[in-house]
Amino acid sequence: MKLWPINSLRKGILTTKFPMGKNETISPWSTLPVRRNDSEPYCPVNAINMGKVSLEKCISCGRCMESMEPSLRLDNFEKFREKPLLKRSFKIFPIDSGTCGACNTELFSIGNPYYDATRLGIFFVNTPKQADALAIMGVYGEEMESVIKKAVEVMAQPAVIILFGACALSGGIIGRGLRDLVDPDLIIGGCPPDPFVILNALEKVRGR
């Protein structure tokens, strides 16, 4: 049983220094694309208007690659709450309304040793009653409407509502989004969002 500590020591520290340092990697096409030439870009979900890409609509498919390229930036989010809050500890309860599974696993990725969100005071909890934030993912589903409303209702204030991923924001290419169901404090784009973008967005909404 000496194997585990020895293996752990051999691996050394994997955890990123982000947000104090620079992000080491990023999933290129999960970031918002930017222009690379003047040709008219093709987008299957009409996310590009006058050369500007909508973070709510973009499904990270890269079909625009003839005229666009990944920006590799971490700004694929928007916050609607100016007052900083929950700087010390931030407990998240994820709700899957109708995902393909990628948003779920990408959100949980921030807990793996490379990101270790707990060092920033970010934790996942098992019930919305204990949560400071709800991360709602996936397209609208009739059966989930009451589940989401109930979760919002039982949360203690102040609470942060996060819409997570292109499906929740606009329905993506699959269905209908959740913007008319809840009023978000933070939206995070991408299909699915990259873990560094997620960490950056969560830190910003806390005012850190």
Added chain:
Amino acid sequence: MNSNQIISGFFKKGQDYFCIRDNSRSFEPCPIEEIKNLDYFHALEKEYKHNATGENVFRFNYGPSTGGMVETVDFKIYTYGERILSVDILPEFKRREIKITHEKLDNALLKMERLNGFHSFSYSTLLCSSLERLEGIGIPDDVRVKRILLMETERIISHIFKTARLCEAASQNIASYQLLALREKMMRSVAEITGHRYMFGINKIGGLYRDFEPSRLIQMVKEAVREYSQIRDGLYVSRIFIDRIENTCKISVPFSRGPTMRASGYAYDYRKMDPYYADLDFSIVTENGSDSLARFQVFAGEIKTSLEIMERAIEQKNADDFMPEPLENEIFGVETPSGDARMFLEMEDNKISNIYLRTPSMLNLEAFARGICGNVKTDIPFAYESFGIWISELGELL
């Protein structure tokens, strides 16, 4: 029961019913009475209800949105205390309706990728290869080989994730975090090589949208398999881990799919019938324990096999185009990391007019519901994780 005769799906075409049998690449007419007589018929209809009654039996609710589960799913557990007598599973909370028919083919492909994002490349390859076969489109052999490389990489990442979840549920936190770190390392490399962590947007009907260098991928996978083997060896000598997963959720039914089926001794792997893998010799990994331990052993064995397949695929690359002979009444398929998915397609005016897809989770969810009976409630998480079930796969393709 002979696993060759297993009906693993059925669909209606006109007024007639047709079934899909294992070890056959063609669908055949089948009376609806025969299909309805299957004891897992309701699973093919995506219904998983097994209510139980008796003195002091009560229903314990777990879900639909709760900690411990990756996806939304509701369990209604019938019990009189700790032991599970029976369970109803309600996946419909997140049932999505995905319109594929009469759509632009490229949009249909983007939607298919998002049926199960975790196994997106397997599903996008299934749709691409089916359409290529129906339309008589040949692809360079290089594309076939690269698709195999990415599907096998996806399988390895999926098996590592399932092992990590299994370790987490069995309180092996160091192993779990080391496996999650290994998965992250692979995902970062995949993003660097292909442009996307989940391989979205790579496949194209007739080719690939984004090309990549296979040698970098192979090198990355080799290192990952070496690292995985060290962690696996540590788990094999952990009495706590083995005791916790041995004899948990024992189930041996030939209708289960993929690693779950192979962990019960059934040597069925769709890759043996898949024209993509025709020249690639490999052994099907089987175990006989039928429990969570056996499923973990199959994951470990298949990770090694996947690397061997990748190396062989590179060695045996042809200069000619790849275009298999079309079959009459062909039913298409792919071995996803959770088991075989089978698909029927009809085309009209260069668009899909009719589609039926039987995913492995449809049947594995039923196998889980049966296998968990007699176990205790705390067994649910790691029993469930060992089946590799994705509720997203139970969406409706319209």
